[in-house]
Amino acid sequence: MTLPRWFLIRRSLLMSPFGLALVPPAQAADPDVAIIGAGVAGLAAARALMAAGKSVQVIEARARTGGRAFTDSTTFGFAFDHGAQWIEAGKINPAMAIVREAAAKAILDQSEQAICVAGKELSKEDYERFEKIAHEATRKIAEALKNQPDVAVGRLLVAQDPLERLAYAMVGPLEQGVENGELSARDFTRQPEAEPQYAIAEGMGAMIARWGTKVPVKFDARVVRVDSTGAQVTIETTAGQMRARAAIVTLPTGVLATGKIGFAPQLSAAKREAIAQLPMASFNKVAILFARRVIDAPAGRNVTALTRKELAFDAIVRPANREAALVFVGGALARALEEEGGRAAVTFAVSALAEIYGNDLRGAVAKSHATQWGRDPYATGSWSVARPGHADKRAVLAQPHHDRVFFAGEATDPVWATRVGGAYASGLRAAKEALAVLGGKR
Numbered sequence: 353m354t355l356p357r358w359f360l361i362r363r364s365l366l367m368s369p370f371g372l373a374l375v376p377p378a379q380a381a382d383p384d385v386a387i388i389g390a391g392v393a394g395l396a397a398a399r400a401l402m403a404a405g406k407s408v409q410v411i412e413a414r415a416r417t418g419g420r421a422f423t424d425s426t427t428f429g430f431a432f433d434h435g436a437q438w439i440e441a442g443k444i445n446p447a448m449a450i451v452r453e454a455a456a457k458a459i460l461d462q463s464e465q466a467i468c469v470a471g472k473e474l475s476k477e478d479y480e481r482f483e484k485i486a487h488e489a490t491r492k493i494a495e496a497l498k499n500q501p502d503v504a505v506g507r508l509l510v511a512q513d514p515l516e517r518l519a520y521a522m523v524g525p526l527e528q529g530v531e532n533g534e535l536s537a538r539d540f541t542r543q544p545e546a547e548p549q550y551a552i553a554e555g556m557g558a559m560i561a562r563w564g565t566k567v568p569v570k571f572d573a574r575v576v577r578v579d580s581t582g583a584q585v586t587i588e589t590t591a592g593q594m595r596a597r598a599a600i601v602t603l604p605t606g607v608l609a610t611g612k613i614g615f616a617p618q619l620s621a622a623k624r625e626a627i628a629q630l631p632m633a634s635f636n637k638v639a640i641l642f643a644r645r646v647i648d649a650p651a652g653r654n655v656t657a658l659t660r661k662e663l664a665f666d667a668i669v670r671p672a673n674r675e676a677a678l679v680f681v682g683g684a685l686a687r688a689l690e691e692e693g694g695r696a697a698v699t700f701a702v703s704a705l706a707e708i709y710g711n712d713l714r715g716a717v718a719k720s721h722a723t724q725w726g727r728d729p730y731a732t733g734s735w736s737v738a739r740p741g742h743a744d745k746r747a748v749l750a751q752p753h754h755d756r757v758f759f760a761g762e763a764t765d766p767v768w769a770t771r772v773g774g775a776y777a778s779g780l781r782a783a784k785e786a787l788a789v790l791g792g793k794r
């Protein structure tokens with residue numbers, strides 16, 4: 353492991369052979385704010401604080417920025433976003449500010465949507481019925497919330513046939529990364545409408561990494577303890593210790609729930625309960641590059657399908673005009689494939705596509721990659737979901753801890769939680785809270 357520069361500076365000061373009280377160089381001074389995590393929330397908070405004239409230091413466990421937004425730009429010949437990919441509800445989504453600030457190119461998603469069951473595209477009549485089922489599902493959820501504070505979506509949507517099974521899978525597993533029985537109707541309805549939707553030309557992760565380049569980040573430093581009992585906040589990491597006047601914690605709820613990060617004083621019971629009631633969803637992607645043209649479909653076509661075994665998945669076939677496919681799985685299926693490990697997810701994706709496009713594609717797989725966000729120790733899943741009855745826990749998680757430790761990250765946003773927009777908005781909110789306690793320029 354390479355040690356970060358800040359750690360080496362501290363060590364060289366301690367080990368000075370001259371025994372002189374060395375004045376640390378300006379960049380080694382304790383920052384106003386230490387920010388834990390260099391994902392969208394951490395980068396947004398850092399940029400806002402820097403713009404307000406404060407010094408910041410972001411501390412990141414990985415060797416890169418972006419967190420759950422990461423683009424592989426080389427393996428497949430097109431930008432493969434392992435995590436965040438789209439900006440939904442583009443007219444009102446706070447994430448559009450990143451596009452503007454990074455001067456990135458947003459591409460309006462106008463791709464055609466095909467719906468298939470057991471390998472066959474729906475008939476015209478079935479498309480009409482499918483649309484009715486989807487509308488009725490939305491109506492049922494809204495209606496149920498008029499009479500009760502919350503309910504599990506699975507209690508409202510009980511599928512009677514494959515068409516309903518697929519339509520309902522588009523509510524929980526394929527949209528929220530959880531089964532409908534684990535999905536809070538209240539948390540679900542927090543999400544604004546999805547249109548218009550944009551993708552980013554260079555890839556979402558690539559844009560975010562570029563947008564964050566001016567932010568000072570200490571890489572390969574996993575935070576293990578945040579102590580705010582002294583005059584300053586002390587952050588202990590696997591690569592040394594640092595102090596700051598305030599701290600912003602942007603970690604995924606699943607990472608906080610592992611208990612591998614200690615807080616002094618201890619987090620309140622309410623905050624610990626909020627972390628427990630906002631567990632991580634399961635959503636993964638499989639990218640497949642084919643050696644030749646095996647999919648007879650227009651470039652960039654969206655497919656939502658139920659396999660013969662009644663497993664739901666989404667796909668984009670021939671993305672960026674490549675002989676490739678992206679397959680998305682969520683909820684119990686995503687979790688099961690991740691637990692099985694090895695090539696299970698790729699095997700599923702290939703078989704699922706073969707049901708629709710023919711067995712010829714089985715022998716044409718040139719490259720593949722399946723994400724495993726649940727096994728990633730710095731993510732532990734795809735995004736936070738509120739358990740039924742606990743949609744209000746996002747506001748609890750967002751509360752400051754002990755006055756000088758602020759909480760951000762997608763899970764804390766009241767409207768855009770689970771999304772890049774929520775991470776961004778939460779970073780700005782936490783920066784504002786930190787500024788309020790720090791006062792004017794130092």
Ligand SMILES: Cc1cc2nc3c(=O)[nH]c(=O)nc-3n(C[C@H](O)[C@H](O)[C@H](O)COP(=O)(O)OP(=O)(O)OC[C@H]3O[C@@H](n4cnc5c(N)ncnc54)[C@H](O)[C@@H]3O)c2cc1C
Pocket residue numbers: 388389390391392393394411412413414417418419420421434435436437438439440447573574575576602603604607613635636637723725729730731733734735760761762763770771772773775
């Ligand atoms: C497969 C998938 C698809 C998605 N699709 C979309 C989409 O299309 N549109 C959308 O808007 N959103 C999408 N999302 C969600 C989106 O990626 C997240 O909501 C957002 O990126 C979260 O940002 P964040 O800053 O809150 O958290 P993160 O990005 O998780 O940032 C937290 C950072 O903390 C670091 N860290 C963890 N532990 C430690 C530690 N102990 N010490 C120091 N650092 C640590 C992590 O490495 C990470 O960099 C998707 C996510 C996934 C996984």
